[in-house]
Amino acid sequence: MAAEKAEMDALKKECDGLRAQIEAARKAVNDGSMSAAASGVASVGRVQLKLRKTLKGHLAKIYAMHWSADSRQMVSASQDGKLLIWDCFTGNKLVAVPLKSAWVMSVAFAPSGNLVASGGLDNICTVYNIKAASPKTLRELDAHTGYLSCCRFLSDTEILTASGDTTCCLWDLETGKQKVIFTNHIGDCMSLALSPDMNTFISGACDSLAKLWDLREGACKQTFSGHTSDINAISFFQSGNAIITGSDDCQCKMYDLRSDQEVICYQDASLNAGVTSLALSSSGRLIFAGYDDFNCHIWDSLKGEKVGVLSGHDNRVSCTGVPDDGMGVCTGSWDSFLKLWN
Amino acid sequence: MLPTQTETPSTCSLRTFRTQSSSSIVQARRTVQQLRIEASIERIKVSKASSELMRYCGEHAKNDPLLMGIPASENPFKDKKPCTVL
Numbered sequence: 001m002a003a004e005k006a007e008m009d010a011l012k013k014e015c016d017g018l019r020a021q022i023e024a025a026r027k028a029v030n031d032g033s034m035s036a037a038a039s040g041v042a043s044v045g046r047v048q049l050k051l052r053k054t055l056k057g058h059l060a061k062i063y064a065m066h067w068s069a070d071s072r073q074m075v076s077a078s079q080d081g082k083l084l085i086w087d088c089f090t091g092n093k094l095v096a097v098p099l100k101s102a103w104v105m106s107v108a109f110a111p112s113g114n115l116v117a118s119g120g121l122d123n124i125c126t127v128y129n130i131k132a133a134s135p136k137t138l139r140e141l142d143a144h145t146g147y148l149s150c151c152r153f154l155s156d157t158e159i160l161t162a163s164g165d166t167t168c169c170l171w172d173l174e175t176g177k178q179k180v181i182f183t184n185h186i187g188d189c190m191s192l193a194l195s196p197d198m199n200t201f202i203s204g205a206c207d208s209l210a211k212l213w214d215l216r217e218g219a220c221k222q223t224f225s226g227h228t229s230d231i232n233a234i235s236f237f238q239s240g241n242a243i244i245t246g247s248d249d250c251q252c253k254m255y256d257l258r259s260d261q262e263v264i265c266y267q268d269a270s271l272n273a274g275v276t277s278l279a280l281s282s283s284g285r286l287i288f289a290g291y292d293d294f295n296c297h298i299w300d301s302l303k304g305e306k307v308g309v310l311s312g313h314d315n316r317v318s319c320t321g322v323p324d325d326g327m328g329v330c331t332g333s334w335d336s337f338l339k340l341w342n
Numbered sequence: 343m344l345p346t347q348t349e350t351p352s353t354c355s356l357r358t359f360r361t362q363s364s365s366s367i368v369q370a371r372r373t374v375q376q377l378r379i380e381a382s383i384e385r386i387k388v389s390k391a392s393s394e395l396m397r398y399c400g401e402h403a404k405n406d407p408l409l410m411g412i413p414a415s416e417n418p419f420k421d422k423k424p425c426t427v428l
Binding site for chain 2: 004007008011012014015018019021022025026028029030031032033034037038041044047049052053072088089091184219220221222223237238239241242256258259260261263281282283284285286301302322325326327328329340342
């Protein structure tokens with residue numbers, strides 16, 4: 001017992017030492033803020049986007065949406081127990097996928113456009129073939145011991161999931177088995193995003209931390225702190241060198257991966273609502289962040305200023321997405337509607 | 343949103359004190375291991391990181407439809423009004 005206590009004390013001392021070392025290394029490269037550096041950049045002015053379409057069809061709160069890689073189709077998930085696939089050019093519904101469990105929290109479109117996946121309080125990620133005559137369940141990925149908060153396809157054969165059981169997981173869709181399990185968070189994982197080069201991914205969790213992971217090795221490479229509440233939304237900056245997070249603490253933050261620290265914080269004294277979702281415009285200059293205050297606020301990512309707002313929903317904005325071609329923004333809400341803006 | 347967990351709960355309350363302290367040691371060893379990985383990375387200056395992010399935005403701004411605006415004739419989401427031929 002004494003030996004164990006001695007080892008415990010030594011380990012704790014080493015932990016404290018390493019944490020101090022990391023903080024000192026971060027401070028050593030912190031030679032100026034992002035907003036100061038961007039003071040010479042021209043302002044984007046007021047960004048005023050128009051509502052182009054309201055997509056009606058769901059009968060209950062919308063929890064998630066994801067654009068297809070073709071920038072035209074989009075899938076949405078609602079606790080009315082359905083996934084709907086929309087043609088956003090016409091506003092028509094193309095496919096309706098009935099869910100076994102109505103408590104859906106996440107939905108994803110495969111890059112090929114052949115498959116969609118969803119999951120939620122059933123702890124299962126279900127993959128559907130939507131090119132069949134009627135939507136066919138391809139796989140039920142059942143190993144998480146907590147709710148499925150987020151899922152993203154790498155291809156038609158691999159999918160990444162994030163769960164309330166505090167882990168993320170890479171699955172092989174041909175076998176239906178787990179390939180890699182990512183453990184390190186100490187709170188429910190709420191969101192994940194794949195890097196543009198597909199070698200890494202980032203996760204945000206209820207432990208208020210964002211983590212960068214090596215996809216193949218399973219190792220956590222970096223941890224980003226600063227938020228004071230659950231991180232609900234996370235996204236890569238298109239260059240792959242920075243990440244943006246949105247949290248219940250009402251703030252969004254940008255962390256640079258190579259400086260290993262927060263470089264700018266997006267906050268406003270008048271904004272007292274949690275961030276639910278976020279998406280970037282194609283250049284990365286604009287951040288569209290959905291909030292509990294029923295709005296999607298638009299931020300200048302470099303200067304840290306609020307530059308616009310998308311107003312129109314009658315309840316919390318739960319999901320936000322920009323298609324790959326950058327031609328618009330889609331917001332989904334607990335008011336059961338999706339709106340397209342540009 | 344959902345309840346925050348601050349640590350993974352121990353599932354077995356029947357463990358002896360010795361086993362509990364062993365699992366704490368395993369946990370502490372893992373934490374040290376992880377911190378060693380995170381401490382060892384190379385870091386670049388924030389000023390360099392900022393200027394590269396600014397350069398990326400600058401280079402891609404002219405191709406960003408939401409920054410530049412979209413002409414009505416090329417807007418895929420805009421409802422097209424039917425034309426009547428007089």
